[in-house]
Amino acid sequence: MLPSELKEALQKVVGPDRLRDDPSACLTHSYDATPLFQKMPDGVIYPKSTEEIQKILSIASHYELPIITRGSGTNLSASTVPITGGLVMVMTHMNQLLEIDQENLTATFQPGLITQHLHEQVEKLGLFYPPDPGSMQISTMGGNIATSSGGLRGLKYGTTKDYVLGLTAVLPSGALLQTGGKRYKDVAGYNLTQLLVGSEGTLAVITEATVKLLPLPEYRQAMIAHFSDLDHAASTVSEIIAARIIPCTLEFLDQQTVQVIENYSQIGLPIDAEAILLIEQDGPKEAVLQDMVRMEEICKTQNATYVQVAENEEERKQLLAARRNALSALARLRPTTILEDATVPRSQIAPMVREIRRISQKYDIQICTFGHAGDGNLHPTCLTDARDQEEIERVEKALAEIFATAIQLGGTITGEHGVGLSKAPFLKSQVGTLGVEIMKGIKKVFDPQNILNPGKIF
Amino acid sequence: MKKTDASWEQIGEKFVQTMDRNQLAQCMRCGFCLPACPTYQETGQEEASPRGRIALMKALSEGLITPDQTIVDQMEFCLGCRACESACPAGVPFGQLLEQARSSFAEPLPRTLISRFLRRFFFHWLFPYPRRLRLIGSVIAFYQRSGLKRLFHRLGILRLLPTPLREMEKILPQVNSRGVRKYLGSTIPAQGKKRSRVGFFYGCIMDIVFTKTNINTVHLLTKAGYEVVIPSEQTCCGALHAHAGEKEQAIHLAEKNITAFQQARVEWVASNAGGCGAMLREYPHLLRNHRNLLDDAQSFAHSVQDVSQLLLQAQESLPFHKLTSQLVTYQDSCHLRNGMGVIQEPRQLLRSIPGITLVEMKKADRCCGSAGIYNLTHPDLAFSLLDKKMKDLRATQADTLVTTNPGCFLQMKMGIQRSGLTHQVRILHLVDLLAEAMEKGSSSIPSSRFFVSL
Numbered sequence: 001m002l003p004s005e006l007k008e009a010l011q012k013v014v015g016p017d018r019l020r021d022d023p024s025a026c027l028t029h030s031y032d033a034t035p036l037f038q039k040m041p042d043g044v045i046y047p048k049s050t051e052e053i054q055k056i057l058s059i060a061s062h063y064e065l066p067i068i069t070r071g072s073g074t075n076l077s078a079s080t081v082p083i084t085g086g087l088v089m090v091m092t093h094m095n096q097l098l099e100i101d102q103e104n105l106t107a108t109f110q111p112g113l114i115t116q117h118l119h120e121q122v123e124k125l126g127l128f129y130p131p132d133p134g135s136m137q138i139s140t141m142g143g144n145i146a147t148s149s150g151g152l153r154g155l156k157y158g159t160t161k162d163y164v165l166g167l168t169a170v171l172p173s174g175a176l177l178q179t180g181g182k183r184y185k186d187v188a189g190y191n192l193t194q195l196l197v198g199s200e201g202t203l204a205v206i207t208e209a210t211v212k213l214l215p216l217p218e219y220r221q222a223m224i225a226h227f228s229d230l231d232h233a234a235s236t237v238s239e240i241i242a243a244r245i246i247p248c249t250l251e252f253l254d255q256q257t258v259q260v261i262e263n264y265s266q267i268g269l270p271i272d273a274e275a276i277l278l279i280e281q282d283g284p285k286e287a288v289l290q291d292m293v294r295m296e297e298i299c300k301t302q303n304a305t306y307v308q309v310a311e312n313e314e315e316r317k318q319l320l321a322a323r324r325n326a327l328s329a330l331a332r333l334r335p336t337t338i339l340e341d342a343t344v345p346r347s348q349i350a351p352m353v354r355e356i357r358r359i360s361q362k363y364d365i366q367i368c369t370f371g372h373a374g375d376g377n378l379h380p381t382c383l384t385d386a387r388d389q390e391e392i393e394r395v396e397k398a399l400a401e402i403f404a405t406a407i408q409l410g411g412t413i414t415g416e417h418g419v420g421l422s423k424a425p426f427l428k429s430q431v432g433t434l435g436v437e438i439m440k441g442i443k444k445v446f447d448p449q450n451i452l453n454p455g456k457i458f
Numbered sequence: 459m460k461k462t463d464a465s466w467e468q469i470g471e472k473f474v475q476t477m478d479r480n481q482l483a484q485c486m487r488c489g490f491c492l493p494a495c496p497t498y499q500e501t502g503q504e505e506a507s508p509r510g511r512i513a514l515m516k517a518l519s520e521g522l523i524t525p526d527q528t529i530v531d532q533m534e535f536c537l538g539c540r541a542c543e544s545a546c547p548a549g550v551p552f553g554q555l556l557e558q559a560r561s562s563f564a565e566p567l568p569r570t571l572i573s574r575f576l577r578r579f580f581f582h583w584l585f586p587y588p589r590r591l592r593l594i595g596s597v598i599a600f601y602q603r604s605g606l607k608r609l610f611h612r613l614g615i616l617r618l619l620p621t622p623l624r625e626m627e628k629i630l631p632q633v634n635s636r637g638v639r640k641y642l643g644s645t646i647p648a649q650g651k652k653r654s655r656v657g658f659f660y661g662c663i664m665d666i667v668f669t670k671t672n673i674n675t676v677h678l679l680t681k682a683g684y685e686v687v688i689p690s691e692q693t694c695c696g697a698l699h700a701h702a703g704e705k706e707q708a709i710h711l712a713e714k715n716i717t718a719f720q721q722a723r724v725e726w727v728a729s730n731a732g733g734c735g736a737m738l739r740e741y742p743h744l745l746r747n748h749r750n751l752l753d754d755a756q757s758f759a760h761s762v763q764d765v766s767q768l769l770l771q772a773q774e775s776l777p778f779h780k781l782t783s784q785l786v787t788y789q790d791s792c793h794l795r796n797g798m799g800v801i802q803e804p805r806q807l808l809r810s811i812p813g814i815t816l817v818e819m820k821k822a823d824r825c826c827g828s829a830g831i832y833n834l835t836h837p838d839l840a841f842s843l844l845d846k847k848m849k850d851l852r853a854t855q856a857d858t859l860v861t862t863n864p865g866c867f868l869q870m871k872m873g874i875q876r877s878g879l880t881h882q883v884r885i886l887h888l889v890d891l892l893a894e895a896m897e898k899g900s901s902s903i904p905s906s907r908f909f910v911s912l
């Protein structure tokens with residue numbers, strides 16, 4: 001419940017319907033897609049314009065009210081769980097695609113725009129926005145930008161950070177900050193655009209964004225390779241890159257993951273293979289076909305037990321759909337699915353996967369591993385039951401050890417999900433004391449009262 | 459009527475007792491169901507989404523929050539279309555959770571006198587008794603045929619009715635109180651070589667409002683080689699009861715149906731209404747605490763097939779004739795699609811009719827807003843969904859719209875009338891279009907026109 005004076009002030013901005021503080025509204029904004037975290041906010045607000053957000057934030061500043069900006073609440077680091085209470089600000093009503101500029105190849109939109117809607121609209125014009133997080137059918141672009149989302153195509157095309165050109169954002173004071181614009185080059189001072197990308201709602205509220213677009217690749221082809229030995233799969237990845245081929249996706253699935261996906265979608269995946277690689281290439285048709293032939297050869301020389309190149313568009317989509325559903329299919333095995341995203345340099349994939357196996361046996365926890373092998377971004381996924389306290393303790397120990405291993409191998413605790421609440425305790429071991437001090441300093445400049453998503457990141 | 463705190467407490471306790479914790483724990487809050495949910499898409503509010511409703515149920519079952527009117531309203535606002543189930547990668551059985559939730563407040567919730575009367579009338583007095591339903595049917599039939607209808611229209615008396623009822627009155631097909639058994643008898647032999655013995659579940663509304671479709675269903679089945687039995691002891695499937703939280707009545711009806719079809723010794727139970735078929739398949743869940751009935755419920759549920767499934771299997775015995783060339787589009791019945799998983803069969807049958815071009819309507823899998831009696835209880839959302847549906851329908855430029863459920867049929871027909879498409883699009887049950895294609899040149903199935911004028 002909100003204090004009545006504060007409530008009145010906010011209601012003056014958005015009216016009675018778009019401000020709620022009843023149990024139904026509060027409870028349904030007490031969680032996101034991260035297991036094990038839940039906390040009730042004091043209220044929920046649904047702004048419809050930048051001006052409203054400016055007014056809301058200046059009221060929040062005045063009352064020192066925490067503001068938790070929320071897109072669709074699909075993040076996996078408890079980044080929108082209102083751990084200190086406060087007001088959850090839902091951005092989904094601001095979902096307009098404002099412009100597709102075909103001359104400058106940019107798109108400008110409001111932050112509540114659903115990622116997939118952007119994809120559909122630009123693709124209609126023969127254009128391409130590559131970042132494709134597994135949640136794109138429901139994630140918002142604001143959420144993507146604030147977590148710098150990755151996706152399957154990260155290896156070749158990079159992630160969200162590589163596409164954001166300009167932002168409009170509201171600071172806690174209510175002031176409006178414009179960064180960047182429709183220009184591909186801009187070195188006027190510090191790169192504030194990139195500072196806001198991945199800032200998880202802790203620095204400012206993004207109210208408009210401009211991203212760059214590419215021409216839609218002419219042709220795509222996908223293939224699958226099965227391996228009876230994990231090391232063979234890992235060496236295949238290294239060999240493909242060593243042969244100077246950059247496929248647009250290069251996905252790795254371990255045996256348990258394959259079994260679960262097959263069970264869920266019945267598309268004829270081999271349930272006895274140790275590992276599967278799913279490889280996709282796009283570009284001019286000639287070049288794609290040439291790359292496919294060469295990659296097929298590499299898979300064979302690296303002892304793949306089976307290689308299949310998708311025959312048509314339908315088959316290609318099916319292969320990729322399997323991967324897209326991976327996490328979700330895993331969720332059928334046990335009640336609770338904890339998805340992590342430890343990331344290592346590409347050359348360290350095999351040692352990392354082997355370590356994850358060892359750790360999973362040590363703590364007797366079922367861990368399925370899949371991920372973006374091309375860029376070293378793995379998703380070790382713990383299948384467990386949140387209601388079993390003893391097991392959860394083992395899960396937590398196992399995860400801590402996985403993070404430590406990733407850092408040791410020159411990797412990171414999170415490749416694409418963000419730090420949020422769930423990985424805040426590990427940040428220092430990743431970036432060091434100095435790193436954390438500098439980040440805190442930056443936070444102070446933007447948000448001296450610490451009202452934007454407090455308790456997150458550090 | 460004002461609800462006392464005591465009754466909210468009682469409802470809270472009911473939630474704790476009723477909700478299945480294991481089913482609730484299956485939801486991982488990924489949000490993949492949000493784009494599929496009509497009430498979320500319409501409102502943009504998490505609490506009106508499947509994930510939000512599940513979170514509310516979970517919190518209630520854990521006693522984390524106490525129920526209130528807003529939460530109850532949210533559960534009632536749900537269409538029960540189960541599109542979230544088809545979208546859910548984790549296999550959360552939302553339909554079952556919704557029924558548990560609704561049964562938690564169905565009884566203790568103090569309702570207005572009139573609402574209590576209506577619930578008793580429909581759920582306890584009317585639907586469980588086919589004969590009473592037929593009686594009502596004959597009253598409506600008399601009204602439609604005697605000239606009373608014309609008189610009422612002229613006098614403008616119908617203006618007194620609420621909008622959804624008024625619009626429904628306009629488009630209600632000629633009601634027939636006699637039902638399929640009266641016309642065809644209780645056992646209808648297969649034509650040609652017999653495939654198997656099928657029990658026909660005629661559905662209480664179907665049999666009164668769509669007698670002709672039921673007759674056509676039986677004809678098609680026999681033509682396809684099935685011997686058809688129509689057990690007289692069958693009754694309402696109980697879907698409306700279960701969805702409204704009237705669980706005990708639903709169980710009672712389920713028992714009767716299981717026995718009726720067991721005694722008929724059939725291999726399959728055929729349904730031609732998505733809503734009924736999906737409910738019949740739910741019997742094992744409904745009877746999960748009735749050990750002595752569970753086995754029977756399971757084998758009964760396994761035998762339930764939509765008529766399109768049975769016909770597709772026997773397609774070679776159904777040589778369809780060429781129809782006047784036309785564009786046809788198909789609107790999924792939510793429960794046929796999301797409850798029974800029947801998606802391709804009706805489309806495949808349609809494609810196999812010469813002369814027909816099937817065009818997919820955008821969002822054909824989205825609920826039309828009929829949802830049982832939803833269009834009476836929540837007319838605003840129901841009409842909004844319907845009007846969007848009509849836009850998508852118009853965009854297909856189809857001449858014929860095909861549905862597979864009586865509720866959808868009536869709702870869509872109302873939509874067609876509302877949006878002035880009456881002269882562009884005709885609406886048919888799948889079975890009636892198939893019958894049209896069968897009858898051309900074939901004398902064994904009497905003309906559909908014959909049935910229209912029955």
Ligand SMILES: Cc1cc2nc3c(=O)[nH]c(=O)nc-3n(C[C@H](O)[C@H](O)[C@H](O)COP(=O)(O)OP(=O)(O)OC[C@H]3O[C@@H](n4cnc5c(N)ncnc54)[C@H](O)[C@@H]3O)c2cc1C
Binds near residue numbers: 032074132202416489
């Ligand atoms: C099944 C599944 C698969 C996933 N796959 C991927 C994947 O492949 N790659 C990947 O990177 N992620 C993935 N994710 C994680 C998640 O979907 C992404 O992080 C996504 O970008 C979150 O978008 P959202 O709209 O749900 O944001 P939310 O979860 O609502 O918010 C995420 C963060 O962004 C902040 N935020 C949101 N909007 C704004 C705004 N307008 N201004 C400032 N801050 C804002 C929030 O405060 C929060 O810190 C997956 C999640 C699930 C459940």
Ligand code: SF4
Binds near residue numbers: 485489
């Ligand atoms: S899709 Fe399924 S698991 Fe995901 S939030 Fe919806 S109900 Fe829960």
Ligand code: SF4
Binds near residue numbers: 494506542
């Ligand atoms: S049943 Fe339909 S309306 Fe209800 S939550 Fe599921 S998708 Fe939404």
